[in-house]
Structure formats: C-alpha cells, structure tokens
Amino acid sequence: MLLDNNYYRQTFIIPKQDLLENKKKWKPLYTKDDKVRSLQLLDNDLYFLSQYNAQNYTLCKTNIIASNFKKPEILIPERNDEVIGQYGFTKDGIYYTTIKNGVEAKLYLYKEGKSIPIKLPFPSGNINLQVKGKDFSDIWISCSGWANEEQRFKYDLKTGSFLPENITPITKYPEFDDIVVEEITVKARDGEEIPLSLIYNKNIKRNGNNPVLIDSYGFYGYSRNPFFARIYLLWANQGGIMAIAHVRGGGEKGEQWRLGGYKETKPNTWKDLIDCTEYLIKEKYTSKNKVAIWGASAGGITVGRAMTERPDLFKAVILEVPTTNVLRDVLTMSNNADEYGTLKDLKAFKALVEMDAYYHIKKGIKYPATLITGGINDPRVPVWEPTKFAAKLQSNTASKNPVLLQIDYEGGHGVNTTAIHGHSNLSDIFAFAFWQLGHPDYQPKEKK
Template identity: 70%
Template sequence: DFKNAIVLVPEKKHEIIKSFRITKDGIYYTTTKNGIEAKLYLYSHGKDNYIKLPYPSGNIDLESKGENYSDIWITCSGWANDRQRFKYDPKNKSFKPENLVPLIEYPEFRDIIAKELIVKARDGEEIPLSLIYNKNIKMNGKNPLLVESYGSYGVSYNPYFAKSYLLWANQGGIMAIAHVRGGGEKGEKWRLGGYKETKPNSWKDLIDCTEYLIKENYTSKDKVAIWGGSAGGITVGRAMTERPDLFKAVIAEVGVMNPLRDEVTPNAQPKEFGTVKDPKEFKILLEMDSYHHIKKGVKYPATYITGGINDDRVIVWEPVKFAAKLMANNSSSDPILLKIDFDGGHGANIPTNQFYSNLSDIFAFAFWQLGHPDYQPKEN
C-alpha cells in the first residue's frame, strides 16, 4: 500500500541511495556521497547500521542468495583500485576476499593515488572534484592537467578503475574529473542545477574548478587542457568561448557544439536542452551554443575536434561547423585540428584497438600542447 507506506530508511541529506539487497539479517543498501564516496549500510531490527568498507571506494555492487540466507557479497572499486569481491560476515563484521577470478597486478600504477576535493563555485555551491596522479609529483604549478567533465542527463562520473586515466597520470600528468551541475552526483537537484535555463552552471563550474587548481598550484594556465564528449561538448565548448584565456588546449570529442540546430537532427533532444519553437527556450539554447559564441579576432586555445560520419546521436556537421568557424575567426597561432572517423559512430561499438587509438590521439595532442617533452614534434 504505497499511499500508507512505512519509511524504513529516510532519504539522507548528503547521500543518494543506489542499490539494496534483502537477506535474513535485514536490508543491505549502498549510497554515494557527492557521487564519489560509496557507503554500505545494514538496516536491521529498526536500526540503521553503517558498515566500514575494506578500503575507500567509489562504487559498490551487491550480490546475495536471497531473503532466506545471510550470504552477502560486495564488490568494491575506485579510481585507483580494481574491482575486488568480498563476502561479508555480519556476525564478526568482517570481510573475506572471494574473487571469482585472480586479481590482475598493475605494478606500473602502484604509485597512482586518487584524491577527492570540494570546490566552492562562484555562487557558493560545492562542486566535487576528483584528482588522479602519481603521489611523487610536486605541486609546483608545472604539472600537465587534463580536466574531463560532462554535466547532462543526470549522468554521474562515479569512480571506477579507469586505466585510461591512470595512463595519463603515469606520464606525469594530473587527471581531474569535474563533477559539474547537470550530472547526477548529488541527485535530481544536481541534474536540474545544469538543465535548460540553469545550464550555464555546467561550464561555469568547470571554469571555477580549473581556477581553483591553478590557485592551489596544481598547475598553471599554460598547462591546462579540458576534455568533453557528446553533451560534454556544451560544457567544454562554452567554457572555452567564455574564458579562452584560461585553457591551453580543448578536446571536443563528438561534441554537441551547435545545440540551436540539434532539433533537426535524428537524435533531437528538446526535452533535455529545449526547443527553438519556444521563444524562452530558444534563448536558452542560444546561450549554450558554442558555435554562436565564437567571436572574430579572439585568441582561442589549441583545439582538437572529432566527429563520426556514422554518428546518429551527434550529427557530424555539428563538430565540423564548429571547427570551420573557429578556424575562420581564431587569431592565435595555436593549432585547430579536426578528425573525422569514417568507420565508427558515437564512440561505442568500435574495436578495442580503435578505442585506444582514439584515446592516444587525445592524450598525445594534450601532452603536445601542454609542453610534455616526450610529445613534442621532432625534426627529421
């Protein structure tokens, strides 16, 4: 009877309930705080019991045999930790490793650590910011920094064992994930904080996170690259056109660069971004349109833009239009590169070697522009 339902576990102020399993001992459930810190609880006999994990995690998966058994397994993972499976003993409150396959050792990533920060945005909102880097680097303002962000559809960047990020860190760079508004890290409120008329928060959060990292001496303006794919193209494109002085390089991967015209494409998303048929929403779309914010004579950062001929989600002419206008109006000598994939589409369902080839192009471009000595063009 949902009209007279009994609330067993009320909504927590700073945590979002993600999943649950019922056993004979009660209800095990998981939450995330800020989308980056996973927690485990057991609701039993009217009490809410916090269970300390074997190590700090960003993700938890639960498995159980059913409500007539005590058996419960958890699988933990994080930015610098591969997935590990444990069986939990509720009597002894202990975890025993029970991995289904042997764990793979990655000795090259042994010194890579993850750090979670909170950055105050210009309006006082607290933006979660994840950092991944080698623990031995010096915070001297000279580290190559690559910031990835998205900020649409309520999608969260939950921590997972991201070997691609670790590869960047292994080359001496700092990898950052800015959990900007429009995502789902803090629930529905967070999604609506970067939605339609509030969409500018997405790129302003990215700008504020970048300025924070520069201020705290993690990096400097000539060592910063930002990276966004798909709807993340709105975030990085508008950050770039609003603050072209703040970034050395920008990567827009199959990005939504011209949302004002998105409605005429096969994957039109008027519910998410707005419709040009509504005068108010037309202005909203215009504000988030990077193509229409390119100005003549401005010195823009080095830019790497990609598109896919078979992409039916972000039609290929969006990134192409953006690249063409940027080339025609840019007054800096930094390169603007456009790469069109004639085989793939929106980045999914492509061979593994092509995925890593695309990733290597992005990383090589960023390291080149950020001055990494191993990625500078060599004369024959």
C-alpha cells in the same frame, strides 16, 4: 511498463487468472509521477526507491493489494548528502548502498528500525550489491575506485569482516603503485561545493608546472562514479594530473544537482568547470599554459562553452564527437529536446542560445589549441556539428594555435567499435594534449 526520459515507469497490474483467461483487465499500479524505481516484491509488500518529494531517494514499502505510492511506509528516509542506490533483503535485515558526491560509496544494514554503517574493505567509489535472498545471511559486494580494480567480497556479519571471493584473479599493475587519488570539493562562485576528483603520481610537486587534463560532462543526471580507469591512470603515469569535474547537470549529488545544470540553469555546468580550473591554478596544481579540458558528446556543450567564455584559461581543448551547435541539434535530433530545451518556447530558446558553443565563437579572439573529432557513422551527434564548429573556429581565431579536425570513417559515437580502434583514438587525444601542454616526450622532432 511505459518509460519516460527520467526512466520513471508507468506500470500496470492484472490478476494472473484474468491474464490466463485473456480478460485483459489491466489496472494502473503506479504512474510516472510517483517517481518509483527499483521495485521488489516480497510476500504481499512492494519495496521501492522513491524520489517523490525526496531528491536523494527514500526506501519505501506499500501493500500490493492496497498500494499507495505517494504515501507509503518510509523505511529509510532521505539523506541530505548521500544518494541511496541499491538494496537487497537478507534474514538479518536490508542492506543498502549510498554514494556521496558521486565518488564516496557507503554500505549500511537496516535492522530493527536503524541503519548501521558497515566499514568497507577499502575506500571505494562504487559498490555493486548482491544477496542470496531473504532467508539467508549471504551478501556479496564488488568494490572499485579510480585506482582500484573491482574486487568481490563476501561479508560476514558475525565477525564484521570481508572475505575476498574474486571469480577471476586480480591483475597486478605495478606501474600504478605510486598513483594516488584525491577527492576534494571546490567552492563555486555561488557557494555550491563542486566535487573534483584528482588522480596523480604521489611524487608530483604543486609548483604550477603539472600538465592537467580535466574531463567533464554534466548532462542527463549521469554520474561520473569512480571505476578502475586505466586510461586516467595512464595520463597520471606520464607525469600528468587527471581531473574529473563533477559539474552540475550530472547526478553526483542527487536530483537537485541535475536540475542545477538543466535548460535555463545550464550555464552552471560550464561555469563549474571554469571554477574548478581556477581552483587548480590558484592551488598550484597547474597553470594556464598547462591545462587541457576534454568533453565528449553532450560534454561538448560543457567544454565548448567553457572555452568560448574563458579562452584565456586553457591551453588546449579536446571536443570528442561533440554537441556544439545545439540550436540546430534540437531540430535534427528531436529526442534531445527533453534535455536541452525546445525552439518553440521563448524561455527555452534563450537557454539554447546561451549553451550553443558554435554561436559564441567570436571574430578576433585568441582561442586555445583545439582537437575536434567526429564520426561519419555517428547516430547521436551528426558529423556536420563538429565539422561546422571546426570551420568557424579556424576562420575566426586570432591565435596561431592549431585547430584540428579528425573524422573517423570507421567508428561512430564511441560505441560498437573495436578496442584497438578505441585505444587509437585515445592515444591521439592524449598525444595532442601532452603536445600542447609541453610534455617533452610529445614534442615534434626536428628533421635532421
């Protein structure tokens, strides 16, 4: 199998006997243009998810002997507002999952040509599906959400009930009992609906005085699906509102959502973040002096450009191992060109200029307080990128807000690091944000 950057495969097939006799008569089964994922063989039929002429996927089948991946039999057609995820065979039918807006998971049973919705044991943002096989009725799901630890259930089709079957005991977190999750959509300047996840204590008041930390990414079609996010819950437990802006460029609403924030359309990504911020201010969740935005890795483009385009809108900015100088990044990290663009094409070059946060720092502008981190061993974002950005920002800002650069001499890009080291970095990020947003417990103490 040969993969491209969209993880589509070019796959070849050979008769078993030819392989054993070393004849090597490989023949193409399907190409990357067929946009096939999650292939399963059942008897003489191949089942698969197809994104060919279907942004949110269809579930299809074709015969392995006379296969046709562009014109297969479509079992489950594309859904307008749900992306098909996993599927599995049982003797009762095909179970499959979908997700809406990247945050609302659903489970269905496809039987006798119809899709039957199955009510989950609790509202979930993520489902992992397991089945025993086509000759059995056994099915298990693992559900999780922003404030719900993953739990495993066995489904009984006859009674329509879920029986808990957790492999390990579920840990109780009484300190999070008052945390609630609100899933909303924000109307963007062009009419698109941007999913926005909010996590906060149920007792907060919408008086414009709550510290808000907005986490945003929006690249590679990556979906910020809900998981049991202890770090987000900790922010909420300290009296803040944690927000996740599911901006264009991600995959929360399917392939079209990714393409809506890609190369020439990339400005939609940071403008979506700006729209979400303005919504939270308008609806009294917070105010300008109480908003911090946080972007890591490629999310540095999202957050860096939101900051340089609307420096008046944010009190604090956190850029964690960020891509901030994409014009140079595509030269030194050529594998990013497929996502960001290339210097060799004028149209793509103009798009790179537009998304380069370093380029858009201007002299005499009052920029927010900013924490920038870099990893000396980072293989994905060279340490010169955040360093260079910090130097230019320090030199050009007209405000007295701090611009801090923190270099990690042990870690890299946040992977292959110890839990203690990772928690230490997070504590620095949260402490900086709470300090700048005026949380009384995080203000410097005067020397006596």
